[in-house]
Amino acid sequence: MSRHPENLSIGAFARAAGVNVETIRFYQLKGLLATPERAYGSIRRYGSADVARVKFVKSAQRLGFTLGAIGQLLKLEDGTHCSEAAELAVQRLDDVRARLADLNRMAHALSTLVGECHAGNGRVSCPLIASLHGS
Structure with a gap:
């Protein structure tokens, strides 16, 4: 990797x-x-701000934000739009809570079915x- 953090090739930037x-x-x-623009006959160069931006995107993705929402967050990244960023986070939190509720319902249904499988009761058909x- 280049020793100059403001002069990274795309491969060094990716790493x-x-x-x-x-x-x-x-x-x-x-x-x-x-x-970035390409100097005549040269390759594109990236810097530490680009690395930070990609890390921001990856962090937001780990929280479940879509790329569209991440684009919106990036437009707000100067820090002066906290209430707008919070609105996006509240929407994401609502989505996560809805998914958790769905997952809990699924876990309960599967648990019930597994219990019925283990009960057996001499049936030939698997519950x-x-x-x-039947679904």
């Missing part, structure tokens, strides 16, 4: 950001990351399979 080169190109295509056929 520094912990992603692959195709991720960099994808983020550029989606408008999450600018594509789990029968339940899935």
